[in-house]
Structure formats: structure tokens, C-alpha cells
Amino acid sequence: MPVILATDLIVYFLAAAIVYFAFSVMGEGIAARAWAGIRTNRLALVCMAVLFVYFSIALLDSVRYRDRVFDDSGRHALTEKGEAIYSPQALSLLDRALSDLRTNTEKSYSAPFARYLFTKESVELPNGEAVRDYPAMKHPGAHWLGTDKVGNDVLFSAIKGVRTAIVIGAGTTLIMVPFAIFFGVIAGYYGGLIDDIVQYIYTTLASIPGVLLIVAFMLLFGTSGYQGGLISQSQISLSFFVLNERLFWLALILGITSWTDLCRLIRGETLKLRELEYVQASRAFGVSKPGIIARHIVPNVMHLVLITFVLQFSGLVLAEAILSYIGIGVGPQMGSWGNMINTARLELSRDPIVWWNLFAAFVFMFSLVLPANIFGDAVRDALDPRLRTGKGWH
Amino acid sequence: MLSYIIRRILYAIPIIIGVNVLTALLFFYVNKPDDMARKILGEKNVTPAAIENWKRDHGYNLPSFVNTEEEGVKRVTETIFFQKSVPLLWFDFGRSDRNNIDIGREIKTRMWPSLAISLPMFTAGLVINLFLAMMLAYYRATYIDIWGVVLAVVLMSVSTLFYIIGGQYILGKILRLFPISGYDTGLHAAKFLVLPVIIGIIASIGVGVRFYRTVFLEEINKDHIRTARAKGLTEGRVLFKHALKNAMIPVLTNVVVSIPFLFYGSLIMETFFAIPGLGNFTIDAIQSQDFAIVRSMVYLGSILYIIGLILTDISYTLVDPRVRFE
Numbered sequence: 001m002p003v004i005l006a007t008d009l010i011v012y013f014l015a016a017a018i019v020y021f022a023f024s025v026m027g028e029g030i031a032a033r034a035w036a037g038i039r040t041n042r043l044a045l046v047c048m049a050v051l052f053v054y055f056s057i058a059l060l061d062s063v064r065y066r067d068r069v070f071d072d073s074g075r076h077a078l079t080e081k082g083e084a085i086y087s088p089q090a091l092s093l094l095d096r097a098l099s100d101l102r103t104n105t106e107k108s109y110s111a112p113f114a115r116y117l118f119t120k121e122s123v124e125l126p127n128g129e130a131v132r133d134y135p136a137m138k139h140p141g142a143h144w145l146g147t148d149k150v151g152n153d154v155l156f157s158a159i160k161g162v163r164t165a166i167v168i169g170a171g172t173t174l175i176m177v178p179f180a181i182f183f184g185v186i187a188g189y190y191g192g193l194i195d196d197i198v199q200y201i202y203t204t205l206a207s208i209p210g211v212l213l214i215v216a217f218m219l220l221f222g223t224s225g226y227q228g229g230l231i232s233q234s235q236i237s238l239s240f241f242v243l244n245e246r247l248f249w250l251a252l253i254l255g256i257t258s259w260t261d262l263c264r265l266i267r268g269e270t271l272k273l274r275e276l277e278y279v280q281a282s283r284a285f286g287v288s289k290p291g292i293i294a295r296h297i298v299p300n301v302m303h304l305v306l307i308t309f310v311l312q313f314s315g316l317v318l319a320e321a322i323l324s325y326i327g328i329g330v331g332p333q334m335g336s337w338g339n340m341i342n343t344a345r346l347e348l349s350r351d352p353i354v355w356w357n358l359f360a361a362f363v364f365m366f367s368l369v370l371p372a373n374i375f376g377d378a379v380r381d382a383l384d385p386r387l388r389t390g391k392g393w394h
Numbered sequence: 395m396l397s398y399i400i401r402r403i404l405y406a407i408p409i410i411i412g413v414n415v416l417t418a419l420l421f422f423y424v425n426k427p428d429d430m431a432r433k434i435l436g437e438k439n440v441t442p443a444a445i446e447n448w449k450r451d452h453g454y455n456l457p458s459f460v461n462t463e464e465e466g467v468k469r470v471t472e473t474i475f476f477q478k479s480v481p482l483l484w485f486d487f488g489r490s491d492r493n494n495i496d497i498g499r500e501i502k503t504r505m506w507p508s509l510a511i512s513l514p515m516f517t518a519g520l521v522i523n524l525f526l527a528m529m530l531a532y533y534r535a536t537y538i539d540i541w542g543v544v545l546a547v548v549l550m551s552v553s554t555l556f557y558i559i560g561g562q563y564i565l566g567k568i569l570r571l572f573p574i575s576g577y578d579t580g581l582h583a584a585k586f587l588v589l590p591v592i593i594g595i596i597a598s599i600g601v602g603v604r605f606y607r608t609v610f611l612e613e614i615n616k617d618h619i620r621t622a623r624a625k626g627l628t629e630g631r632v633l634f635k636h637a638l639k640n641a642m643i644p645v646l647t648n649v650v651v652s653i654p655f656l657f658y659g660s661l662i663m664e665t666f667f668a669i670p671g672l673g674n675f676t677i678d679a680i681q682s683q684d685f686a687i688v689r690s691m692v693y694l695g696s697i698l699y700i701i702g703l704i705l706t707d708i709s710y711t712l713v714d715p716r717v718r719f720e
Contacts, residue, residue: 204412207703209654209695211661215680216417216692220425318553322662325555327681341555348563362556370551377547 001066002240003090003231006248010171011062011163017174018055030303030383037382044378047371054368057159058166061094066231088230094163098156104139106151112356115140146356148343158360160335165368168251168320169313176255177305180262185297187263188270189289198267202260210257217253218328225249227331247330250323254316262308266301273297303383310376314369321365337361395711402707406700410483413696418458418479421689427454427474433683434491452491452686453477478686487690492682497690500675507577508671511587511663512656515594520649522595523602524638530603531610532633543604550600558666561593575668590667594660609644613637642713646706653702654695 024031038044066086071077077085095102109118116134123133145154187198205213225246226235235242273279279296287295323329324338332339340361347354431445431454449455454474461472470476478488487497530542566574572589613619614637622636623629664673672691679687 200408200412204409204416207409207413207696207699208416208692209699212676212688212692212695215676216420216688219680219683219685219688220420314551321553321555325662326677338555341553341559345559348559348567358556358559362552365553366551369553370548373547373551 001068001084001086003064003066003236003242004240005062005064005226005242006245007167007171007251008062008064010167010174010248010251011058013174014055014166014170015059029299030306033303034306034379034382038375038378041378044375047375047378050367050371051375054162055166057094058163060097061092061160061163064090064092064095066090088232090231094159098159100142101153101156101159104142104153106137106139106143106147107135108147108151109149109354110137110143110147110151112144112146113141114143114146118146118354145360146354148357149347154340154356154360157335157340158337158364161337161340161361161364162335162368164247164330164334164336165317165320165365167247168254169317169372170309171251172254172258172316173309173312175252176259176262177309179255180259181266181298181301181305184263184266185270185293185301188267189274189293189297195267198263202263205257206260208257213257214253214323215326215328217256218250218323221249221253228334229331247334250320250330254319258312258316262304265304265308269301269304270297273300307376307380307383310372310379313376314372317365317369317372321361337365398711399704399708402704406704409700410697413693414479414482417689417692418475421685422458422474422478425685430454430491430685452489452494479689482690482693487694488686490679490684491686492684497687501672501690501694504670504672504675506671507583507669508664508673509656510583511590511594511667511669511671512660514587515591515598516652516656518591519595519598519602523599524606524645526599526603527606527610528633528638530607531614531637532629534611534614543607546600546604546607548600549596550604552600554597554660554662557593557597558662561589561596562666565589565592575666577667577669586667586669590663590669594663605648606641606645609641610637613641616640639713643710646709646713650699650702650706653705654698656698 021031025035026032038048066089069077069085069087079085107117110116111118114137116136119134120132121135122130123135124130143153143155145158148154148157183198183202187195223246225244225248226242227246231242235244237243273296279292282292282296320329320336321338321341324336325342329338330336340357344354344358344361347357427449428445431448432440435444435448446455456472456474456477459473459475461469464472481488485498487501489495490497490500526542530539533539533542562574565571566589573586574589576586577583578586610633614633618640619632619636622632627636661673661677663669664671665677668674672694675687676691678684679691
């Protein structure tokens with residue numbers, strides 16, 4: 001029985017967008033222009049490959065279904081009405097592919113590649129005597145990055161954080177882009193009162209410090225949704241959708257706080273485009289305003305959208321970790337590097353220190369954010385080198 | 395000049411009102427006082443009478459925006475919005491939901507630790523970033539510049555959380571140079587402030603240097619710089635006098651964005667280092683779900699940002715005579 005979370009839809013949409021871009025590289029649109037700039041840049045190509053690996057993991061982790069429950073006699077269990085019963089656990093393809101990592105848990109902390117647990121316990125010897133020693137692990141040497149406090153594999157937790165990072169980094173921009181384009185274009189093209197209203201809205205939103213607005217929204221909306229773990233029947237609507245999801249709220253709220261910059265950029269670009277000859281020509285030919293916007297304005301601001309998309313990605317991934325650290329990010333049952341850092345903080349004050357949780361989160365985060373930064377710069381340089389100065393321009 | 399400043403302030407008024415209404419909508423309309431009371435009193439075993447009592451004690455027993463039971467002006471004034479949100483306009487923050495503390499007084503005392511950490515972090519960070527960026531611009535297109543940019547990109551790809559945890563561990567725990575966290579009154583606070591200031595500066599170098607470098611490079615390619623070089627000025631003098639002066643506008647714009655953070659510090663910095671400032675206050679309020687405090691801080695942050703914007707616009711006219719007052 002498939003289960004589709006609200007954020008799964010975002011990942012599917014992203015996958016479709018990537019396929020679309022891959023095919024339109026041959027054409028003459030922005031994808032082709034971006035590709036022409038990246039193709040000769042070997043470093044950017046490597047970064048693109050890394051990002052693609054991360055995205056593939058996220059996609060695998062976004063296709064999920066629930067298994068049927070077996071009864072005592074080993075057959076599929078049925079309700080009294082004869083309907084199939086499904087487990088409340090919706091495992092993704094990634095969970096199933098890595099089921100060894102997921103299920104091979106230990107009792108507590110163990111160092112990477114260790115054969116014995118990290119802390120001494122009283123161990124019973126074969127002759128009945130009890131000594132304090134490091135107990136042998138159930139799966140010696142199987143945990144490449146060790147295990148955490150409750151014995152879960154750290155490598156697996158880190159891999160589970162990939163989907164969260166991708167959803168926040170890419171999904172947030174995806175959600176806010178339609179609003180930014182719509183308001184930016186109508187403000188720039190129609191001008192007058194509409195322009196004043198749109199400017200007023202985004203100036204007001206931009207004056208509230210982002211973190212605090214996110215905090216306010218998350219305290220109000222984010223607490224009721226699905227936070228990972230088991231899915232109860234009441235959270236499922238239309239038999240396989242889980243739409244009220246905390247991670248989705250987080251992406252939406254980050255989107256609300258981050259669309260203003262893009263909107264301002266698009267408005268400025270539209271003001272410029274409006275006066276160009278070909279736009280005036282189509283106006284003279286009697287093309288309607290919505291027609292001009294759809295045919296001439298929107299396609300010509302898309303490069304700004306693509307640049308914003310790649311440049312915001314890394315910042316959003318870093319923001320997610322901080323929000324999870326404050327306690328308003330994703331729930332504790334959802335894989336997240338921010339949550340791993342949060343627990344690792346106390347582990348550093350142990351003696352000897354438990355470093356592998358922090359290490360895993362660092363390596364996974366750094367090897368996503370660094371390529372994203374380099375790739376983002378390459379895309380920006382290919383599409384619009386003038387935007388180099390980036391943030392802070394009005 | 396004066397009329398420009400007045401016009402700029404008048405322009406800010408609708409935005410301040412907008413922020414006020416938006417926070418009120420969020421905190422009183424979307425989040426009903428009943429829910430608030432239930433969260434404060436604990437989810438279980440709450441009687442309707444207890445909720446009513448709590449709402450009356452904290453002044454939440456009125457309608458949100460329009461009081462239909464009253465006549466005349468009181469229709470508007472006898473509402474939660476007027477009693478709780480409008481006083482924010484003259485910085486009357488009221489009392490907190492949970493412990494009934496005076497938020498305004500709390501802000502006044504906690505503002506100083508926040509400033510004590512963020513002011514040195516900010517000014518020293520700005521000077522260091524500008525200096526390093528200028529070095530890269532001076533050595534542009536050499537290996538120093540290329541590797542400098544690479545290093546900056548690497549530095550900006552590391553989460554602040556790692557800088558803080560790593561810094562606390564290496565400088566505080568292993569080398570024992572500074573106390574790991576804590577705070578003290580008066581001058582004794584200094585020894586607690588060194589570590590967060592150093593870490594804060596290191597965390598800002600990646601983004602800062604890269605940004606200011608592009609600003610300088612843009613400036614260096616302009617005509618007046620070429621003229622200065624043609625006059626026979628040394629490259630250092632060209633950079634530090636002519637380029638720096640003209641790069642002030644983007645630098646100033648970037649500085650303003652940080653002004654609110656001067657006051658309530660960096661949220662996470664203060665919790666990690668146990669500094670009793672506004673950031674710590676906010677995080678505590680978030681974790682105990684005290685909406686009155688969160689609302690006050692949202693509003694205060696916005697006001698500081700708007701003041702910062704006005705100050706930048708005024709300072710533009712000071713650093714660049716071409717910017718007119720119209």
C-alpha cells in the first residue's frame with residue numbers, strides 16, 4: 001500500500017524538473033545557456049555529480065509503501081470485513097535497500113568499526129562469574145561510523161538526513177517561486193497601485209527578522225503534523241496521502257520568509273523588460289497584457305529564478321540544521337543532521353569523547369553544501385555574471 | 395536633509411503598523427487564546443474554568459479585533475489587539491504569559507550582555523573581513539587570490555554549529571585558553587566574551603570576505619580607479635583610498651542587515667555560551683512556548699531592522715554625495 005507524504009510530492013516534482021532540464025539542454029532556453037557555461041568547467045561537473053548522488057538518495061527515500069501485516073499462522077491478516085491490514089510503518093525504498101544497516105542495532109554507543117561496545121558493563125563469563133568489561137557487539141565491525149546512544153547505526157541516520165536536507169534546500173525555493181514570479185511580474189508590469197501594494201507586502205515581511213518569523217510560524221502551525229516514525233490512520237487522507245506534515249510546513253514557512261529577495265529582483269527585471277522594443281512591438285500589435293507577460297516577460301526572468309534556486313540551496317540546508325538545533329526544525333524521529341549535531345553536543349563532554357555522531361553529520365553536510373556552493377556559482381556565472389555581488393542589493 | 399529624514403521616517407510608519415497587525419493576526423487570531431492557555435497550563439487535566447481564569451488574569455478574555463458587546467470607541471479599545479498589540483507601538487511590552495515577568499524591564503537588562511558580545515564581534519569581524527577582502531583584491535588573479543577564494547568557499551560551507559562546538563572543544567576544553575561558557579557582571583565578563591567573539595568572527599569570514607572581494611573587484615575596474623593609477627598613485631593607495639571609499643555603499647547595505655542582531659545577539663551563540671542576553675531570552679521563550687515574549691521579540695527585531703534601513707539611507711547621502719535627497 002503506497003504512502004505519499006506532502007514532501008514526497010516536492011521531491012517527485014524536483015525529479016520531473018531535473019528530467020525536463022536534462023532534455024531541454026539541447027534547445028535554446030536557459031537550461032542550454034547554463035549547460036554551455038558549466039560544460040567546460042570540470043569542477044562544476046564534479047559538483048553536479050555529487051549533487052545528483054544526494055538527490056538520488058533523497059528520491060529513493062521518498063518512494064514508500066506499507067507492508068501487509070501477517071497473523072500468527074503466517075498468512076496476511078484481515079479485518080472482520082475481510083479488508084487487508086497494513087503496518088503503520090511506511091518504509092521507503094532506501095530503508096528496504098539498507099535494511100541491514102537499519103535493523104542491526106546495538107545496545108548503546110560503539111566506535112566506528114568496533115568489535116566491543118564503548119562503555120563497560122558487567123559481563124557474565126561462561127563459568128558464571130561476572131566481570132566489568134566491554135561487552136561484545138551483536139554485529140562486530142558492521143558499523144562503519146559507529147552507533148549512537150540507543151544503538152542505531154550512525155551511517156544510516158546520516159543517510160536518512162539527506163532527504164530532509166534536499167527537501168528543505170530545494171523544496172523551499174520550489175514552493176515560493178510561483179508567488180515570487182506572480183507578484184514580481186505584476187508589480188513590475190502593471191506598476192501604480194499594484195506595485196505599491198506588492199512592495200508594501202514584501203517590505204513588511206522582509207522587516208521581520210527571518211529566524212523570528214519562522215519561530216512564530218512553527219510554534220503556531222508546525223506542531224500538529226506528521227513528524228516521522230509510525231503513521232496513524234487519522235493522518236492519512238484519500239487512502240494514501242499524508243498532507244499535514246511538519247517538514248512540509250517548515251519548507252513552506254522558510255519559503256514565506258525567503259521569497260521577498262527573488263520578488264524584488266523579478267520586479268526590477270520586469271521594469272526593464274517592459275520598455276524593450278520587442279515588448280513594445282507586441283503591445284503595438286495588440287497582444288493583451290497577460291499574453292505579453294506569459295510570452296515575453298516570464299521566460300525572460302526565469303534565469304533569475306534558476307540562479308536564486310541554486311544560490312539559496314546551501315543557505316537553506318545550513319538553516320535547517322540551526323532550526324532543528326533550536327527545537328523548531330523537523331521532529332526527532334525524522335532524520336536530520338541538525339538533530340544529530342544537537343545530540344552530539346553533549347557527547348563531546350563525555351570522557352572519552354563520542355565524536356562519530358558529530359563527524360558523520362559534518363561530513364555529510366559539508367559534502368553537500370560545498371558542491372552546492374561551487375555549482376551555484378558556476379550556474380550564476382553562466383547565466384548572469386552581473387549578479388555576482390549577490391546579497392544586499394536593493 | 396531634515397525633510398529627507400522626516401519623509402523617510404513617515405515612510406516607515408505604515409510598515410511598522412503592518413508588522414504590528416501581522417504579529418497580532420498570527421498570535422491572537424491564528425493561535426486562539428484558549429490554545430495558548432491550554433499549552434501554558436499543561437495539555438491534560440485542564441478545566442474550562444481554569445482556562446477562563448488564566449485568560450482573565452492575563453487579559454486574553456476579550457475578543458480579538460472587534461468587541462461587539464461594547465459601544466463607541468470601546469468597540470475597538472476593549473480588544474486583545476488594542477490592549478496587547480497597540481501598546482507595542484510605544485514600546486510597552488506588557489508581561490510574559492508564563493511567569494508574569496515585565497518583558498520591557500527584562501529587555502533593558504538583557505540588552506547589555508547581547509551588545510557586549512555582538513558589538514565587538516561585529517566591528518572586529520567587519521574590519522578583518524574588509525582587510526582580507528582587500529588583500530585578495532590587491533593580489534587579484536594570482537595564486538593568493540585563487541586559493542583565498544577557495545578557502546572562503548570552504549569556510550562558508552561549514553555550519554556555524556560546527557564552528558561553535560569545535561571552537562569550544564579545542565580552545566576551551568583542550569587548550570584551556572578560555573572558559574567554555576558563562577557570564578559575569580561588569581569587566582569580569584570580558585574573559586567569557588573572548589571565545590564567542592573569536593568563533594563568531596571565524597564563522598563570518600567565509601561569506602564576508604567573498605562578498606567584499608567582489609565589491610572591491612567591481613570598483614577596481616571603474617574609470618576613476620584607472621585615472622588614479624594613471625596619476626601615478628601606488629596600488630595600495632588606490633585600493634585603500636579610492637576603491638574603499640567608493641565601495642562603501644554595498645558595504646553599508648550589508649552592514650544594516652546585521653543591525654537587529656547587534657541587539658538580540660545571535661540566537662544560538664548566546665545559548666551555547668550561556669550569555670544572559672536577548673537571544674537566550676528568546677530561545678527560552680520558544681522552548682517554554684511563552685508567546686507574549688516571542689511576540690515582543692518579533693516586533694522589537696522588526697523595529698530595529700526598520701531603524702537600520704533608515705540609518706543606511708541617511709548614511710548613503712553622507713558617503714556618496716551623488717545620492718540625492720529626493
